[in-house]
Structure formats: structure tokens, C-alpha cells
Amino acid sequence: MSASRRDHLVETATGLFERDGFHATGIDHILAVSGVAKMTLYNHFKSKEELIIAVLDFRDRQFMAWLRAQVERSANSPEDRLLAIFDALESWFRTDTFNGCLFLGATLEYADRDHPIHVQAAIHKRHVFDYIMSLAEQTIGLDARLLSQQFLVLYDGAISVAHTLGAPIAARQARRAAEAILDAQG
Amino acid sequence: MSASRRDHLVETATGLFERDGFHATGIDHILAVSGVAKMTLYNHFKSKEELIIAVLDFRDRQFMAWLRAQVERSANSPEDRLLAIFDALESWFRTDTFNGCLFLGATLEYADRDHPIHVQAAIHKRHVFDYIMSLAEQTIGLDARLLSQQFLVLYDGAISVAHTLGAPIAARQARRAAEAILDAQG
DNA sequence: GTGCTCCTATACCAATCTGTCTGGTTACGA
DNA sequence: TCGTAACCAGACAGATTGGTATAGGAGCAC
Secondary structure (H helix, E strand, C coil), rough: CCCHHHHHHHHHHHHHHHHCCCCCCCCHHHHHHHHHCCHHHHHCCHHHHCCCCCCCHHHHHHHHHHHHHHHHHHHHCCCHHHHHHHHHHHHHHCCCCCCHHHHHHHHHCCCCCCCCHHHHHHHHHHHHHHHHHHHHCCCCCCCCCHHHHHHHHHHHHHHHHHHCCCHCCCCHHHHHHHHHHHHHHH | CCCHHHHHHHHHHHHHHHHCCCCCHHHHHHHHCCCCCCCHHHHCCHHHHHHHHHHHHHHHHHHHHHHHHHHHHHHHHHHHHHHHHHHHHHHHHHCCCCCCCCCCHHHHHHCCCHHHHHHHHHHHHHHHHHHHHHHHHHHCCCCHHHHHHHHHHHHHHHHHHHHHHHCHHHHHHHHHHHHHHHHHHH
């Protein structure tokens, strides 16, 4: 067992939360799947809520690293990279573990905007926005802020449509919309 | 009590599910808030799942009627109406009961695509798409299908961003993106 | 060896979950 | 007035929830 028990727990819980949601996934189920003892969990996390926050933090780092790598491998100019985000989305949608956005799910299940889980989930969306923004700022002649806000809408919309309708092609439609926005501004 | 007990139950449950989610809202809580007896509920619905499906059906009809009325009151040409959808969204986002998309939440909490609840929730998204499509088809010179798909992405994206980041302004950004798409096609 | 830390295993707790059962009340129509 | 249908109130069942308590095993440093 190379990874620590804590990491193993977080990774297992991530998969289960992503598949079934937060309330629907019980502590006992996470323990059974991960093969970890209950007291070990409560030794590392003082509550389920704290575990969820750790999961959101882990998934944020993991996903952002994956997204950056995917984008930077397939495109070089900032403009192409902005569009490559949607190509990355499509390949994510086509994995068989895709089940919508874990973070959006967290904000829906813990809707109170001050709830620690909601706050933690919102941080991820900020990270996505910041990444888009960093690419937009490298492209001269753009209203970087407006464009980033619009791209974030396309980004989240593609995820939602792909999930609710089971239509990975939503990513391509979002990309074409993004191209139209770029053309209108550039 | 003018409305039937059944209707009263469905409307109360809609509000609670919208605020707290499905798994987090217990039957007993719905009964306490609505002031209905447990056996009355189980007389009308054979399970919580059946109640949820009734809620999704009710909310679909209610929301679509509201959206149509809002759009048709504020714009006359099909093209203006396509854009007025996003104005309607913004006024929805600014209500103090706005809590993201109930239907998207349903598909996340019941992720299995064959689950009756997931199926029922997806129907609503189809209805939104069909409405957009009906407007797009009245506007000549458009690839109605592609445009509708892109608008649906903007529609869902605006809801998601508005909810996760608490930013009703996402609707206006979506509208500007929609204008760019229209300009590019028209 | 002794102690310390991390882990397992299992029993347990109180609360809550969905759903059932019983028995009584209210309203209304024939 | 009688019957019936809808509803209420509350107890109850069985499973599951998040979380705690207890006892002991395994690996490692001194």
C-alpha cells in the first residue's frame, strides 16, 4: 500500500461521490469499498463534511492538472488553447466514469452559499475561470474578462447538457459557439 | 383548502426539494411543512420516488409556462424572443428562492440514465430545447438545430454559473454570447 | 524489551430514513 | 340517517445514517 490510508480514502470517496452523490453515499459504503476501518477514517477526518471538503480539494487539483496538460499538449497559441478546452471536455465526457460535475453537484446538495462545502466547490469554478482568464489575457485585442465569463458559461453549459442528455457532442457545440465569440471580438 | 391535498403536497415538496435537494429532504419534513398526514401521502403516491416524479412534472409545466409568458410578453420577433430567454433567466436568478436547476440536481442525485427520475428530469431539458428550436425555426437563414443546441448550452451554463458563483449576471453574459452566435449565423 | 503511532475489527449509540398499520374524525351525497 | 371516501394522528417496523467506544495487532524508534 504505497499511498497513505488517507489518500486512499479520499480517492475512493471521490469516485463514489462522483457516481452517486454526497447524501446518497454512506460512510459505511466508502469504508467497505476502500477496505479501511471506520476509526481510521475518523482519525483523519473529524466528520463526513470534512472528508467531502478533502475530496473536493483533491478533485480540484487533479482535474485542473489534467485540464492544463490536455490543453497545453494539443495547442500552442493562447487562442487555440482557449478552444482546446472544449476538446478536452469532450474527451472527458466520453469516459465511462463521466457523471456530470462533482462541484456543481456539491453546490446543489449543499445549497447554502455559506456552507463550507458550497464554498469549497465554488473555489474550483474560480480556478477554472482563472485558467480561462490567464489564456484570454495572453490574446491581445480581447476583452479578456467578458470573454472569460462567456467561456465559463459555455464550459459549465457543456458539462450540464452532456450529462442530462447523455450528449458528449455538447462540447463540440460549445466550441463552435466559442469560435463565434472569438470571431466577433477579434 | 381550495387545492387538493395532492396538489398541496406536490407544491410543498417542490419548494423543499429545490432548496435542499432530494436525498436531504425527508418525507417527514415534507409532511410537517405541508401539514398533511403520512397516510394521505402514501395514498396518493406509492413511494417517495413517485412523489419526486410528480414534482418534476409539476415544476416542468409551471416553469415552461412561466418562461413562455415572460418571453412572449417582452419580445415579438422570433429573434428577439430567442434573446429574451436570457432576460427571463436573469429575473429568475434574482428571485430569493433561486437555487440552481432542480432538474439538473435530479440527474446528479439519480445519475443512472435509466432511472425513472433521471428520465423525467431529462424530459424538461427536452422541453426547453424544443421551445428554443420552435423560435429558431421561425427565423429564416439560420441553422436552427445547431443554434438551438448552442443556446441550450448557454442556457444551462448560465444557470450553473449563476448558482455556483452566486452571479445572476451570468444571464447577461450568456445573452451577449447568444448575440454573437446570431450575428455570426445571420 | 518498551513505548508510540497507526491501523483493524466489532460492538454500539441515538437519530433518522422510508414505508406500514390502526383507529378515529370529518365531510358529503344518496 | 347511513355509507363512503378522504383525511388525520400517532405508533410502529426494519433498515440505515453519522459517529463513538473498546480492545487489540503490526511496525518502528529508542
